[in-house]
Amino acid sequence: MSVNDNLLEVKNLTTEFRTDNGMLTAVDAVDFSIGEGETVCIVGESGSGKTVATESITGLVKEPPGKVSGTVELEGKDLQSMNKKELRQVRGDNIAHIFQNPQEAMNHCYSIGWQITEALQVHQDVPDDEARKRGIDLLERVGLANASARFDDYPHELSGGQKQRAMIAMALVGNPDLLIADEPTTALDVTVQAQILKLLNELQEDYGMSILFVTHDLGVVAEIADRVVVMYAGKVMERGDVFDIFEEPSHPYTQALMECIPDKGRETDGIPGTLPNPYNTPDGCRFAPRCDHANEDCTIGDQPEEIEIERNHEVSCVYYQSGYDSSVVRDSELESDSSSTEMGATDD
Amino acid sequence: MGMAQYISARIVYAVVVSMIIVTASFLLLYFSPNPNIQAAAQQAALGGENPEEAVERVKEARGLNDPIHVQYMQFVENVYTLDWGWSETRSEPVTDAIVSSFKYTAQYSVPWTVLSVLIAPTLGIYSASRMYTWKDHLATGFAFFGYAIPNFFFAILLVLVFGVWFEIFPITYDTTVPILSLENAWQLVLPVFVLVTGSIGGTMRVARNESAEFMNADFMKTAKAKGVKPTRRYTHHVLRPTLVPLSTSLVSALFALFVGASVLVEEVFAIPGLGRLLVQSIISQDTSLVLGTTLVFTFVGVVGNLVEDLVFTMIDPRISYDDR
C-alpha cells in the first residue's frame, strides 16, 4: 500500500485543556496516518493522551474546555474546516467510535436496537421496519445469539461482552470507512477480550474498513495491529510496522512497555515512576525522568525529533541522532532479554 | 417480579392506602361528637321535649345504633358510590359542592401543571447545558426566587402591583365570565404565574443537577459520535433519564402546592375552588363537606402516586421491581 493514499492523515494534532489549575496539553503536535483497510494501534500507558488524540479526530472533545488544533484529513478533506452539519455527516457515515466501557457508553433508557438504529434514523431516514431488519442483521453479524429477540433488550439485560458487541453493531450501522476503538476490551475479562479482538479482525476483512485501535497493552497490539504508534505524555515516542516494533523495540519507553506484557513469564508492576505532570512537562524528552539512559542532552530543548532508523520505523530518542551511539539503547534490550551483564560496554 | 406483577402490586397498594384513609376517616367520625345529634338534643330541650328521646330518634334514623361493622360497611359503600352526604351550610349534596368548586380549581390547575411540566425540565436542562455561564446563573436565580418567596406573599404583591397600582389585571376573580374566554384567561394569569414560579423553582434545580450528570455521560459522547444533533441529544438522551428523579420532584411539588398553596392563592384571588371550599367547610364545621373535600385531596394524592410509579416503569427500564 502506498503511503500517499491514506484514508486518514493527522498532522500536528494538538489538544489543550483549560482547567482550574491552568493549561494542560494532553496531545502535543502528534502526526499519524491510517491506510485503507489498515489497523493502526496507539499504545501507551494510561494518561498518555491516547483517548484525547482519537477523540480529537472527529471533534468529540468538548470545546471549551478543550482546544484542538492541527489538521485531520479524511480522504483529503480537512475535517477541521468542516461546518457542524458536515462533521455530523462524517461521524454518521465515515468514522465510527467504540469506547472502553460499553456499560456507560449506552443509554440505559433505550433498547439496544433503538440505539443501534438511531444513526440510521438521523442520517438516512430509513423506514422503521427496514432499520429494524438491518439492526437485527448486524446483531447477528457481531455474534449475538437470538438477535431478533435481543434487539428489544435494554443494555442492563446484556453481559459486558454482549454490550461491546452491541456497541460494535452500533458503530457498523453506517458502514464506516474507519472504526476508532478506544480500549474496547480493557473492561472485559480475558476470554471475552480474545473473542472481541477476533470479531474485530473478521469484521475488518468483511467490511474492508480501517481500524484505529487504542490500548495500553502491547499484548493486544500483537493480536491486531498492522502498524503501531507508541505514545507517551502527549508525544509520539516510536512508530513502525508491528513486526519491527516487536522485533526491535528501539525507544527505551517501548522497551519498558515490552517488559510489562504479562505473559512474558514475569510478573510486572508496570514501569517504575509516573507520567510527568501534564501542566508542566519537562524540557527535552518526556521520558527522561524515568529513563535509565537519560543524559544531559535529554533534558534540554524539545522532544527529540523522530529519526527513521529503518523503512517506516521512527524513533524519538537522542541516541539515534548523529553523533550518538544508538547501540547503547538497542543493547539494553538485548541485555534484559539475555540477562547478560554488559553494562560497562554502554558507558561512554 | 415481572412488570405486570409490579403494576398489579402498585394498584393493590393504592387501593389499600385509599382504604386506610377511608377507614381512618370513619373512625374519626365515629368517635367524634356528631353535630346533628347535638343539634337535635338542643332543639328538643328548647322545645320542652325529652332530649334523650330526640337523640335516640336521630341515632336510629341515621343508623347510628347499628353495630360498628355495619356502620363501617355502610360508610365504605357510601364513599365508593359517591354518596357523600348532605352539606348543611351549602344546602346541596357534598358531591355537587365539590364538583362545582373543582371546576374553578381545574381552571388554574390545568394550565399551571402543563406550564410547570413544560418549563421546569426545559429550563433545568438548558441551565445544565450552559452550566456556570451567566445564563445558568440567571435561571438559577429565578429558580431560587420562586422557591424562596412565600406564594401567598408573592400573590398579594402581584395583586398590589399589577392589580391595584397598574390596574392591568382584575383584583378579584369574576365567576360570571365564560370559562373559555379571553377574559377568564386574563384573570387567571396572576394565580397561574404565582403557582408556576412556586412549583418550578425546586424542580428546575432538580432537572439542572440531575441532567448535569447525564450531560457529560459517556452515552452522550456515543450519541455525538453517531452524528446526533445537540438538540436531539438533549431531548432524547438527557431528558429521558432525567425524567425519573424529575417527575418525583415535580409531582410532589405540584401536589404540595395543590393542597397547600391553592388554599392561600384561592383566598387571595377569591377563586371559589376546592381550597376555599375546604377552608369554609372547616370554619363552618360542616363535617360531611370537610370529609368529602379531604377525600378528594387524598385521592388525588394516591392516584397521582400510582400514575407516577407506572410512568417510571416506562421511562427507566432498569427500575427494579423487586426492591420497591
Ligand SMILES: Nc1ncnc2c1ncn2[C@@H]1O[C@H](COP(=O)(O)OP(=O)(O)O)[C@@H](O)[C@H]1O
Ligand atoms: N476534559 C479534560 N479536561 C482536562 N484534562 C483532561 C480532559 N480529558 C483528558 N484530560 C487529560 O489529558 C491527559 C490524557 O488523557 P487521556 O487521553 O484520557 O489518556 P489515555 O487515554 O492515554 O489514558 C490526562 O492527563 C488527562 O488528565
Ligand code: SF4
Ligand atoms: S531521549 Fe534520552 S530520556 Fe528520552 S528515551 Fe532517549 S535516552 Fe531516554
Ligand SMILES: [Mg+2]
Ligand atoms: Mg484512554
